Amino acid sequence: MVLPLVLGLLALTTVAAPLLDRYLGRSTGWVVAVVFLALGGLIMSEAAPGLADEGTIEYEAPWMPAIDVAFRFRMDGTSLLFVALVLGVGALIMAYSARYHSRGRHTGFFLLMSLFATAMFGLVTADDVILLFVFWEFTTIASFFLIGRSGQHANEPALRTLLLTAGGGLALLAAVVTMTVYTGTSQLSVIIADPIWQENSTFATTVAVLLIIAAFTKSAQFPFHDWLPDAMAAATPVSAYLHAAAMVKAGIYLLMRFSPALSDNSVWQVTLIGVGLFTAIMAALFALQRHDLKELLAYSTVSQLGFLVAVIGVGTPTALAAAGIHTLAHALFKATLFMLVGVIDREVGSRDIRKLTGLRKVMPLTAALTALSALSMAGVPPLLGFISKENLFGAFLGAPGPAWVGPLVGTLAVAGAVLTFAYAFRIVYGAFGGPVAQKKLHEPSLLFLMPAAVASLTGLALGFYAKPLEPLIDRIVLDTQGVPGNVYLTLWHGFNAALVMSIITILLGLVLFMARNKVDAVLDDRALFPVTGVQVFQKVYSGTIALGARVGDATRSNSPARHLASPFILLALLAGAVLASGPSVPAFPAPVTEPIDWLLLGLLTLGVIALVLARSRLAALVLLGVVGFVVALLFFVLGAPDVGLTQLLVEVLTVVVAVLILRRLPRAFHRVSKSRTAITAVIAVIAGSTAALATYVLTGRREISAAGDYFLREAENETGGTNVVNTILVDFRALDTLGELTVLGVAGLVIIAVLDSSGLLRGERDEQAASLRDTPIGSAVGNTILARTVGRWLGPVLVILSLYLLLRGHYLPGGGFIAALIGGAGFALAYLSASRASRAPIKLPYVGFISSGIALATLTGVLGFLDGSFLKPLHFDIPLPGDGYYHFTTALVFDVGVYLAVVGVILVALNKLGVEEEPPRRTGTAHAGPPGGPPPGSANDATPSPRPATGDRPENLMGGQR
Numbered sequence: 001m002v003l004p005l006v007l008g009l010l011a012l013t014t015v016a017a018p019l020l021d022r023y024l025g026r027s028t029g030w031v032v033a034v035v036f037l038a039l040g041g042l043i044m045s046e047a048a049p050g051l052a053d054e055g056t057i058e059y060e061a062p063w064m065p066a067i068d069v070a071f072r073f074r075m076d077g078t079s080l081l082f083v084a085l086v087l088g089v090g091a092l093i094m095a096y097s098a099r100y101h102s103r104g105r106h107t108g109f110f111l112l113m114s115l116f117a118t119a120m121f122g123l124v125t126a127d128d129v130i131l132l133f134v135f136w137e138f139t140t141i142a143s144f145f146l147i148g149r150s151g152q153h154a155n156e157p158a159l160r161t162l163l164l165t166a167g168g169g170l171a172l173l174a175a176v177v178t179m180t181v182y183t184g185t186s187q188l189s190v191i192i193a194d195p196i197w198q199e200n201s202t203f204a205t206t207v208a209v210l211l212i213i214a215a216f217t218k219s220a221q222f223p224f225h226d227w228l229p230d231a232m233a234a235a236t237p238v239s240a241y242l243h244a245a246a247m248v249k250a251g252i253y254l255l256m257r258f259s260p261a262l263s264d265n266s267v268w269q270v271t272l273i274g275v276g277l278f279t280a281i282m283a284a285l286f287a288l289q290r291h292d293l294k295e296l297l298a299y300s301t302v303s304q305l306g307f308l309v310a311v312i313g314v315g316t317p318t319a320l321a322a323a324g325i326h327t328l329a330h331a332l333f334k335a336t337l338f339m340l341v342g343v344i345d346r347e348v349g350s351r352d353i354r355k356l357t358g359l360r361k362v363m364p365l366t367a368a369l370t371a372l373s374a375l376s377m378a379g380v381p382p383l384l385g386f387i388s389k390e391n392l393f394g395a396f397l398g399a400p401g402p403a404w405v406g407p408l409v410g411t412l413a414v415a416g417a418v419l420t421f422a423y424a425f426r427i428v429y430g431a432f433g434g435p436v437a438q439k440k441l442h443e444p445s446l447l448f449l450m451p452a453a454v455a456s457l458t459g460l461a462l463g464f465y466a467k468p469l470e471p472l473i474d475r476i477v478l479d480t481q482g483v484p485g486n487v488y489l490t491l492w493h494g495f496n497a498a499l500v501m502s503i504i505t506i507l508l509g510l511v512l513f514m515a516r517n518k519v520d521a522v523l524d525d526r527a528l529f530p531v532t533g534v535q536v537f538q539k540v541y542s543g544t545i546a547l548g549a550r551v552g553d554a555t556r557s558n559s560p561a562r563h564l565a566s567p568f569i570l571l572a573l574l575a576g577a578v579l580a581s582g583p584s585v586p587a588f589p590a591p592v593t594e595p596i597d598w599l600l601l602g603l604l605t606l607g608v609i610a611l612v613l614a615r616s617r618l619a620a621l622v623l624l625g626v627v628g629f630v631v632a633l634l635f636f637v638l639g640a641p642d643v644g645l646t647q648l649l650v651e652v653l654t655v656v657v658a659v660l661i662l663r664r665l666p667r668a669f670h671r672v673s674k675s676r677t678a679i680t681a682v683i684a685v686i687a688g689s690t691a692a693l694a695t696y697v698l699t700g701r702r703e704i705s706a707a708g709d710y711f712l713r714e715a716e717n718e719t720g721g722t723n724v725v726n727t728i729l730v731d732f733r734a735l736d737t738l739g740e741l742t743v744l745g746v747a748g749l750v751i752i753a754v755l756d757s758s759g760l761l762r763g764e765r766d767e768q769a770a771s772l773r774d775t776p777i778g779s780a781v782g783n784t785i786l787a788r789t790v791g792r793w794l795g796p797v798l799v800i801l802s803l804y805l806l807l808r809g810h811y812l813p814g815g816g817f818i819a820a821l822i823g824g825a826g827f828a829l830a831y832l833s834a835s836r837a838s839r840a841p842i843k844l845p846y847v848g849f850i851s852s853g854i855a856l857a858t859l860t861g862v863l864g865f866l867d868g869s870f871l872k873p874l875h876f877d878i879p880l881p882g883d884g885y886y887h888f889t890t891a892l893v894f895d896v897g898v899y900l901a902v903v904g905v906i907l908v909a910l911n912k913l914g915v916e917e918e919p920p921r922r923t924g925t926a927h928a929g930p931p932g933g934p935p936p937g938s939a940n941d942a943t944p945s946p947r948p949a950t951g952d953r954p955e956n957l958m959g960g961q962r
Contacts, residue, residue, distance in 0.1 A: 226533020272313025421509025
């Protein structure tokens with residue numbers, strides 16, 4: 001239980017971060033840091049004994065049992081390494097941020113950083129590929145918001161980062177689907193152990209390519225490397241955590257996790273080694289061109305990730321051990337360097353090494369810590385970076401393939417390491433060398449430096465004594481290669497090839513540093529590639545948008561004919577193909593219709609004919625309502641009272657909402673030519689006849705389908721409900737209902753956003769309507785007497801009736817949707833019977849209704865996990881006085897969520913479509929009247945423009961007044 005417990009506590013920290021920030025401000029970082037450390041300690045205390053005995057920590061709970069997807073978590077040595085980075089380095093970064101930020105509130109930062117830590121923990125412990133993908137995407141989203149919140153200048157870098165990493169997420173999704181289909185399970189550990197990787201080379205290569213794309217986008221490998229320097233627009237703590245220690249390591253984790261299955265795949269090996277080393281050398285050269293310390297560190301991160309990718313591609317036990325130790329070393333020295341660059345930026349006000357000189361004398365502690373971490377990155381003894389670099393060299397010499405491959409790979413690795421040494425010294429000398437230019441500077445507070453000092457000194461201590469890391473690295477080798485690692489971590493392994501490579505690296509690196517002026521003269525302002533990554537991205541992005549615009553031109557029109565043309569043609573082709581195949585029409589043993597059906601169909605036909613001939617919009621609306629009522633009667637006759645009642649209520653509310661819209665349109669439809677009328681009539685007759693024939697052939701009064709028979713037989717046994725329609729909606733297919741409910745709620749919010757921002761409801765009213773203002777027909781006081789009298793009694797009755805239908809919906813016709821429609825009809829009656837515009841809007845928080853309804857339905861779904869599955873209703877028998885009992889099911893709570901959301905959307909339609917904003921009249925006097933717009937339904941509603949005081953203004957639905 002420790003894994004879900006830690007994940008839950010991290011999620012709770014995320015939720016609590018805004019509240020903590022409200023009272024503690026930037027000091028929230030200290031609290032979150034303590035939580036991270038405590039959870040890391042809990043993990044270590046639980047994991048260490050089991051991992052030492054080659055065991056694992058596992059947890060499983062059902063999620064989607066029908067397709068064998070579960071909340072599976074598993075921790076082995078590989079997971080523990082990355083958990084240490086997520087929580088250990090994360091704690092240091094959060095403590096650092098407590099002094100990096102200015103005083104005040106930073107709610108978004110602490111919330112998103114905690115969310116990212118939660119997602120990373122879930123990613124590296126997930127033992128289900130579906131779950132892994134979900135957490136993978138959460139890291140992408142959190143990174144996007146963390147970069148974007150840094151200001152206007154960060155918007156485009158955030159978008160570029162999102163699109164690139166999300167593209168990699170799609171590749172991962174394809175790999176997940178492929179693996180699940182071919183292996184028959186979504187459990188990660190089972191998938192990796194499946195023999196299909198050796199038996200089916202096509203499968204293995206396909207999945208390898210997809211995983212490589214996903215990992216390369218996340219870990220910034222060529223050609224996706226440019227997003228990481230681009231993302232340096234984010235705040236320094238974000239860069240230190242996401243882009244040095246955590247997020248970019250997600251790709252490294254993915255490659256290490258699948259190494260047992262793919263380490264012998266030639267595509268995997270060649271791609272990882274080749275691209276990894278190319279990226280390492282390329283990014284190191286870019287780093288030597290940079291003068292901004294943060295940008296320099298960004299390219300150095302890309303370079304170091306290239307080394308990690310390449311060594312994973314080597315795939316030997318030695319190589320995976322080197323990957324594990326260098327992953328840890330890199331997180332320590334790179335996070336430290338980012339934090340210290342942030343210190344310099346805060347204290348000096350610049351990160352440009354051309355402006356920073358002599359800081360070693362005024363900030364000696366900062367200089368010493370920076371030098372330690374830079375030396376570790378350069379691979380200089382006695383630091384942990386030296387040990388990890390020697391292990392990398394030894395692993396590269398053992399690269400698979402012909403005898404010459406190892407020396408070639410080793411030579412390229414040395415070339416990259418030499419450049420690493422040069423830019424590491426460039427960082428230290430650029431910031432701290434030279435004469436003192438700003439003598440008034442001083443060291444920041446020790447609390448500010450402490451997190452960086454801890455990470456830097458840890459790298460030094462582990463360099464002198466790395467033995468405590470050996471069990472963890474041994475276990476990583478066992479996890480990824482299936483053989484004991486027998487790792488020996490020390491500064492001195494004797495005089496061997498790796499030591500010679502280290503000596504060459506240091507000597508050539510010193511030469512490059514001493515010749516830095518000549519190197520700068522060669523590299524400065526010189527384009528190493530004809531285009532930059534950002535330019536390529538922008539070309540692809542612009543081209544994609546242009547292509548989408550051209551594709552959309554086919555239907556980008558306000559003409560319904562153009563929208564209907566494509567589906568009509570496709571349906572016609574489909575119908576032709578079906579007829580050409582000679583379908584057999586089933587012979588029905590009994591008549592498929594009854595006389596009442598033909599009567600209703602006749603009425604339906606007459607209504608449709610009258611509708612298409614109507615010239616008045618209002619008449620067409622009335623006839624459309626007639627057609628809807630006839631359809632509702634058909635449902636009743638066919639034995640579907642729930643569907644019929646729903647149709648009836650929808651028609652009532654449709655008329656109300658349509659009238660609110662039609663009052664802003666001309667009274668009559670525009671005229672069209674006779675030729676067009678004839679063509680459309682022919683198309684309509686053909687389409688209608690085809691639909692009628694298909695309906696006759698495919699449906700009718702005959703034996704019920706197997707699915708329908710199952711629902712009729714098993715609904716009560718499975719759900720406790722006797723209303724089969726309702727049980728289908730809230731029990732059997734509740735996920736569909738939740739999805740539709742969410743779409744409905746989003747539609748309501750979109751209505752609010754569009755109408756508030758577009759000004760569609762502003763402007764002059766219809767002249768003909770204005771002429772009715774002072775007539776009896778236009779008097780709202782006079783023509784709503786009947787509605788107000790009836791509504792006074794009928795409104796409360798409708799609300800009570802809606803609640804009654806809500807409560808009984810599981811057993812008799814009713815349910816959340818029908819109840820909400822009846823309640824909405826009551827609100828519509830109250831709205832339309834208002835005596836004046838200022839009283840018409842319904843003062844209820846409709847946005848709150850929508851959001852709370854969807855949240856309640858989702859929460860009910862989460863409760864289903866108590867019985868094994870999302871949205872599975874829970875059942876309780878509540879004893880009543882005597883021997884009776886009341887059968888309660890959480891499906892009723894789900895229905896309440898449906899009720900609230902639907903009522904909220906109806907209120908949105910009434911309040912937003914029913915209001916009309918117009919500029920105040922210029923009378924030369926102040927406007928004293930009440931505002932004519934609706935009161936706010938939520939805190940986000942715009943304040944309506946004031947209207948002049950006119951008393952009880954005449955109002956008429958079709959005349960432009962309410």
